[in-house]
Amino acid sequence: MEAKEACGVFGVYAPGRAVAHLTFDGLFALQHRGQESAGMAVSDGDAITVMKDMGLVTTVFDERKLSGLRGHMAIGHTRYSTAGSSDWINAQPVFRGVGRAGFALGHNGNLTNTAALAESAGMLPGLVSSDSDLVAELLGQCFPPDLPERTRAEVGGDLERSLMAVLPLVEGAFSFVLMDADRVIGVRDPNGFRPLCLGRLDATDEFEQGWVLASESPALDVIGATFIRELEPGEMVVIDGTEVRSERPFPVERLNPKLCIFEFVYFARPDTKLYGNEVHGARRRMGQLLAGQAPVPADLVMGVPDSGVPAAEGYAVASGIPYGQGLVKNRYIGRTFIAPTQAERANGVRRKLNPLRENISGKRVVVVDDSIVRGTTTRAMVTMLRESGATEVHLRISSPPFRWPCFYGIDTPDTNELLASIMSLPEICEFLDVDSLEYLSLDHLVQAIDAPGAGFCDACLTGNYPVPVPVDFSQRAELSGAAELSGAASGTQA
Ligand code: SF4
Known part of the structure; x- marks a missing residue:
């Protein structure tokens, strides 16, 4: 096929384990979804370190760089540009230095109401470089000032509260992974255009249980995680300890499963599980x-x-x-x-x-x-x-x-x-x-x-776009x- 995939996302919460190395392996398994740039953000609970560059996962990261990325949680991204140019500035994860330690975001998909969102947020044209950057900007604007009297627990809820406020405004296709200093979050849009699944790293004598998010299930397999389930369309999962919490940021009337039918035809790996079946x-x-x-x-x-x-x-x-x-x-x-x-x-x-x-x-x-x-x-x-x-x-x-x-x-x-x-x-x-x-x-x-009974997007085959698109096809x-x-x-x- 001559069309290009549009990004792979990965996230891991695994205290004690080498999360940067796990993220590298996960991104390597998702390399087919984007080969223009790769990046990851790692947190040790106090600060977030972001490393990203143009090129394949193996070009961007080596053992020396991975060893320097220490922490108990990470998110990662491989990119093929669909909105925004193929430049370093658009490599992901996107980072915003708001709140106590900031937050990072990785995005697979394309928003369809970017112009309206930017206008409603009072942003001048050209201020944001991609639709992913726009979402990060909107989330950052929702963060309250980081006053010293606020407890760590209060501050800790800022990213989640910002997401609950911003996500209902966002339209189009988006599977997000996000993190602040203490938690990893995964979000799937109400149509579930792009895949996103959840896996578990079982506890061992050495390590406690961990959790993983990935665009496709082979990224779980390569790091020894067990596939648990696909996130539901419109679901947000928050991982901030040994358990996973599920939230529903979107109104029920927007939930309408439309997984991209071309994930089955071409985009996904043959060993990926979608709608419960292996693609092969x-x-x-x-x-x-x-x-x-x-x-x-x-x-x-x-x-x-x-x-x-x-x-x-x-x-x-x-x-x-x-x-x-x-x-x-x-x-x-x-x-x-x-x-x-x-x-x-x-x-x-x-x-x-x-x-x-x-x-x-x-x-x-x-x-x-x-x-x-x-x-x-x-x-x-x-x-x-x-x-x-x-x-x-x-x-x-x-x-x-x-x-x-x-x-x-x-x-x-x-x-x-x-x-x-x-x-x-x-x-x-x-x-x-x-x-x-x-x-x-x-x-x-x-x-x-x-x-x-499963729902599919087949707009490129039928012209029936499940979410309005910013083009007049008449x-x-x-x-x-x-x-x-x-x-x-x-x-x-x-
Ligand atoms: S099925 Fe929908 S989401 Fe998938 S390539 Fe076609 S238009 Fe895009």
Whole structure:
């Protein structure tokens, strides 16, 4: 997929343990959610130390830096910019020096009412550098003056009280981790657009029980924590000792679960648990259902690494066509530069993927991928397969056509760059140079996820935005209608 994830968050409360090292391991497990910058804030109960920089987790932190970050609690963040530029100033956690020791915040998601919030708070344009910075500013404004006569217990409630006042005003997608000197807090927006889960570090002879928050469950696994549960949409958990307290800062009428359906298709790791199921199984079922919905005679089924692979396995099992590897991905591809032109972006595919010519040559191949956004990389990949001797290339996509931009924390191009928004199905087939193209239907996608009664955001597939977005799409309805009439959603074969 050519869209970028939008951040990973992590938090740990674990007296006695090396929390900076635990946070490093947790962030490393969440590296796929953001590769532009990484950071953490650590507290020893008296002061908060923040360390952050541009680059991968392993670039920003080394043993020497981690050893210097001492305390009993920490939060961490990996970033891909969706609101605010890719600069050091926007690396997270964000810190505000209010109250006795200040507080730090890490954010996954995108707010949709940033302009209104900034205006209502009396902030001049340009005063805040990102929507996460704006929330930190609003919270900071709610802190009372730190008068010497206030007890530690009174001061300790300031961050929580500020959150209870500010969160109801905030709209859009946000999974937050926050901390002051004594507590770690996790918040999930009332729609639960982005994931956030809770884990426990069991007590040992050496250490007392600890608690962990993470965007995805593998970040718990790597540090030996037990998955307890996903936070509920609209839930705030406060960890300030051995127990976890749950608060509800949002009015009940705003609670409407809409977990991003693309977390299942592409964004989340395959070993992540969402809505109680492992993502890998859902991706396999997407492929199985796709095989039933869009069969084609072929000699080989292959997946586009990495996220197309489980769906390809499912397609192969259900269709009876042998599964094989057709493309090798460079495992060490980290953050690649964003090439300024489409042609350069297409060339970049060769750095990432290389064909297995002997597996492909002389064969009719079914290629399974998770989605098509701009189509540039898909087209380059198809060219590669044809040059390697594939006699037919049948493309199968394990999600419906991606037609609308995301405003909830994923970096997607504008509508006029989204292939399914500007071309009919036959035009897409011609552009990509494939013999046939089919997309998994939305019904089948939901069926594959297998979470009966669960709510999803599918706005980039349907244009139905569950929370109002700061853009007028009325003029773009024509485009969407054109694509619908072309049969792109129904998967007509070319
Ligand atoms: S618009 Fe698409 S990518 Fe964005 S949150 Fe909704 S389903 Fe996810």
